[in-house]
Amino acid sequence: MGYSFPEEVLEHVFSFISLHTDRNAVSLVCKSWYEIERWCRRRIFIGNCYAVSPGIVIRRFPEVRSVELKGKPHFADFNLVPDGWGGYFYPWICEMARAYPWLEEIRLKRMVITDESLELISKSFKNFKVLVLSSCEGFSIDGLAAIAANCRNLRELDLRESEVEDLSGHWLSHFPDSCTSLQSLNMSCLLSEVSFSALVRLIARSPNLKTLRLNRAVPLEKLSTLLHRAPQLVELGTGAYSAEIRQDLLSNLTEAFAKCKELEGLSGFWDVVPFYLPAFYSVCSRLTSLNLSYATIQSPDVTKIITQCPNLQRLSVLDYIEDTGLDALSLSCKELRELRVFPSDPFVADANVALTEQGLVSVSEGCSKLQSVLYFCRQMSNSALTTIAKNRPNLTCFRLCILEPRAPDYQTLEPLDHGFGAIVDHCKQLQRLSLSGLLTDRVFEYIGNRAKKLEMLSIAFAGDSDLGLHFVLSGCESLRKLEIRDCPFGDKALLANVSKLETMRSLWMSSCSVSLGACKWLSQKMPRLNVEVIDEQGDLDSRPDSCHVEKLYVYRTVAGPRLDMPSFVRTMNQNPAYRR
Amino acid sequence: MGPQGLGLEITELRLGLPGAGGGGGDERSEKKRNVNTVVGWPPVCLYRQKVERKVYVKVSMDGAPILRKVDLSCCKGYLELGMALEKLFGCYGIGEAMNEESESCEYIAIYEDKDGDWMLVGDVPWAMFTETCKRLRIKRRSYSNGIGLHRTNN
Numbered sequence: 091m092g093y094s095f096p097e098e099v100l101e102h103v104f105s106f107i108s109l110h111t112d113r114n115a116v117s118l119v120c121k122s123w124y125e126i127e128r129w130c131r132r133r134i135f136i137g138n139c140y141a142v143s144p145g146i147v148i149r150r151f152p153e154v155r156s157v158e159l160k161g162k163p164h165f166a167d168f169n170l171v172p173d174g175w176g177g178y179f180y181p182w183i184c185e186m187a188r189a190y191p192w193l194e195e196i197r198l199k200r201m202v203i204t205d206e207s208l209e210l211i212s213k214s215f216k217n218f219k220v221l222v223l224s225s226c227e228g229f230s231i232d233g234l235a236a237i238a239a240n241c242r243n244l245r246e247l248d249l250r251e252s253e254v255e256d257l258s259g260h261w262l263s264h265f266p267d268s269c270t271s272l273q274s275l276n277m278s279c280l281l282s283e284v285s286f287s288a289l290v291r292l293i294a295r296s297p298n299l300k301t302l303r304l305n306r307a308v309p310l311e312k313l314s315t316l317l318h319r320a321p322q323l324v325e326l327g328t329g330a331y332s333a334e335i336r337q338d339l340l341s342n343l344t345e346a347f348a349k350c351k352e353l354e355g356l357s358g359f360w361d362v363v364p365f366y367l368p369a370f371y372s373v374c375s376r377l378t379s380l381n382l383s384y385a386t387i388q389s390p391d392v393t394k395i396i397t398q399c400p401n402l403q404r405l406s407v408l409d410y411i412e413d414t415g416l417d418a419l420s421l422s423c424k425e426l427r428e429l430r431v432f433p434s435d436p437f438v439a440d441a442n443v444a445l446t447e448q449g450l451v452s453v454s455e456g457c458s459k460l461q462s463v464l465y466f467c468r469q470m471s472n473s474a475l476t477t478i479a480k481n482r483p484n485l486t487c488f489r490l491c492i493l494e495p496r497a498p499d500y501q502t503l504e505p506l507d508h509g510f511g512a513i514v515d516h517c518k519q520l521q522r523l524s525l526s527g528l529l530t531d532r533v534f535e536y537i538g539n540r541a542k543k544l545e546m547l548s549i550a551f552a553g554d555s556d557l558g559l560h561f562v563l564s565g566c567e568s569l570r571k572l573e574i575r576d577c578p579f580g581d582k583a584l585l586a587n588v589s590k591l592e593t594m595r596s597l598w599m600s601s602c603s604v605s606l607g608a609c610k611w612l613s614q615k616m617p618r619l620n621v622e623v624i625d626e627q628g629d630l631d632s633r634p635d636s637c638h639v640e641k642l643y644v645y646r647t648v649a650g651p652r653l654d655m656p657s658f659v660r661t662m663n664q665n666p667a668y669r670r
Numbered sequence: 671m672g673p674q675g676l677g678l679e680i681t682e683l684r685l686g687l688p689g690a691g692g693g694g695g696d697e698r699s700e701k702k703r704n705v706n707t708v709v710g711w712p713p714v715c716l717y718r719q720k721v722e723r724k725v726y727v728k729v730s731m732d733g734a735p736i737l738r739k740v741d742l743s744c745c746k747g748y749l750e751l752g753m754a755l756e757k758l759f760g761c762y763g764i765g766e767a768m769n770e771e772s773e774s775c776e777y778i779a780i781y782e783d784k785d786g787d788w789m790l791v792g793d794v795p796w797a798m799f800t801e802t803c804k805r806l807r808i809k810r811r812s813y814s815n816g817i818g819l820h821r822t823n824n
Binding site: 165167168169170225251253279383432433436437438466491493495524548550575576 | 708709710711712713714716717718
């Protein structure tokens with residue numbers, strides 16, 4: 091039996107298939123397709139760095155050019171994963187440095203990466219082009235200096251939301267004068283000043299620079315100098331947006347912005363002095379993306395901006411926008427796809443701003459293309475949620491955070507089960523959902539029955555019993571990631587749905603009622619799951635099986651138990667000899 | 671890691687000055703409950719929380735008709751705050767008074783916290799102070815005698 095087509099033809103056909111899911115499907119067709127596909131896969135995405143080992147990846151895919159890895163679970167963003175848990179990049183770079191000399195791109199999220207690793211990257215890959223470190227930590231300015239100095243063809247350096255030790259400050263000058271390839275630079279997370287002259291020189295010799303996100307330390311007085319050197323920018327993140335009130339400064343800045351005819355996205359805006367806001371009004375009509383979520387400006391100023399942005403597709407903003415501002419948004423921005431409203435004062439129970447559920451209802455009415463919502467507020471009702479659901483059946487991501495845990499419908503004092511039920515009922519393409527407020531097991535019954543496309547679900551302070559968890563695990567066919575905190579879910583639902591867990595990327599449960607014994611049983615029953623118990627109180631060995639674990643992280647893996655755990659993490663059923 | 675902040679209210683030193691009621695009585699409508707008793711809730715990214723916003727608080731002083739404002743995020747500790755206050759009001763020695771047992775300064779500094787209570791400046795760690803301080807007040811020590819201001823050692 092021969093092939094229908096020569097290998098080269100199949101390879102050519104496969105080159106048009108780029109989505110990871112499609113590539114994975116292709117590789118399952120037959121053995122010869124598997125072989126051909128693995129030799130020509132250039133980009134790999136690993137959603138959980140512990141699901142597979144570097145060795146296994148390299149053996150299967152020898153010709154990779156681009157690697158994307160994710161480490162810590164999502165709840166690490168909210169301080170729920172203790173320091174030292176894991177997510178180290180070092181083992182990966184050690185093997186990739188040897189195996190992938192032609193590697194061009196590395197994208198990491200929530201991983202720990204050291205200066206040593208950065209140096210290894212900079213020296214191992216002659217054609218290295220793209221480094222994206224999203225919410226990463228463990229490195230300093232020295233590591234960045236190595237990247238700058240050694241990566242001759244660097245195109246993109248993006249440090250979004252990473253924690254960088256930057257005591258030494260000066261690293262931009264390490265980019266050689268011959269480096270002119272930079273297209274994207276995001277240093278918004280850096281705390282200390284960079285050398286301004288080095289920055290100007292770098293920008294001046296980077297004609298293809300499209301994205302520049304400055305850090306807060308770059309003063310407003312210097313922004314126009316930078317803009318004059320880079321009028322071709324498509325995305326700009328300002329530094330601190332404050333200065334002494336000076337008319338000449340405003341004119342200079344206005345003129346500089348006016349020269350940027352390609353600008354489509356703006357961000358930054360720390361410490362805003364409203365006097366300087368009109369400087370960028372000239373670019374508003376072109377803006378598709380606007381991040382004002384660090385701008386502590388009041389509703390009238392925010393409204394003035396957004397009513398000039400008819401092409402806005404993505405908006406992030408603080409709740410200072412208030413319901414009135416969201417009304418204006420719903421009337422002015424008919425192209426809106428994504429809205430994120432963050433709380434200005436999250437730790438105070440009483441409202442400091444006039445932002446309620448009504449703002450979101452308005453936007454759901456006026457913005458017909460709205461797909462993705464992240465909304466922090468202090469009150470919600472079933473009727474508002476139902477209205478939103480009926481208005482926007484095209485929602486794919488709905489994350490609602492009512493600040494007070496277990497807050498009921500503020501009008502009827504009932505649970506919000508029906509409201510969220512309406513969301514999953516009407517929004518048939520919903521992929522991501524975050525719940526909040528007072529919720530009983532009933533909402534999970536709705537979700538299990540209706541949310542067939544749901545891939546990620548976040549639950550906090552909700553439910554009555556194991557039945558709630560059981561509804562979700564047994565009903566949500568597309569579920570990949572489930573994260574739960576402070577819910578009365580225990581052993582029964584977990585142990586009744588063990589095989590479901592192998593179809594998912596991961597399950598997180600903290601401050602629930604899962605027993606140590608159940609964790610042990612689960613790991614014995616399912617050898618291809620790592621059942622990690624995270625418990626900082628120490629002494630897990632001497633605890634009775636009936637005691638509840640603090641935190642549980644279960645994920646499927648072909649790499650077996652990991653060997654880099656700190657003392658407060660245990661993989662159940664693991665040979666004690668492997669423990670650190 | 672249990673909930674933070676519970677039960678400490680019993681040990682807090684409360685200032686109840688005669689007459690005007692510590693300067694905050696008329697505005698002390700309802701106590702604002704602090705939602706920050708649970709780790710990781712509300713789910714706001716640490717990155718977003720770490721962004722230091724300028725924290726300007728009003729400062730009033732006995733006898734001074736005009737209030738001033740001081741930026742707490744500029745000061746790295748009580749000593750710097752004391753220096754800033756000295757610059758604004760000429761109340762010399764107030765920095766040391768915050769830090770030590772010293773009774774030599776003519777003035778004491780008190781602040782209104784998020785619960786609406788008036789507290790002595792200097793008792794709690796600086797970071798906690800900047801988060802809970804809503805406004806400051808500088809009072810002459812002679813008016814505060816007999817209230818029972820005993821500083822406990824940290």
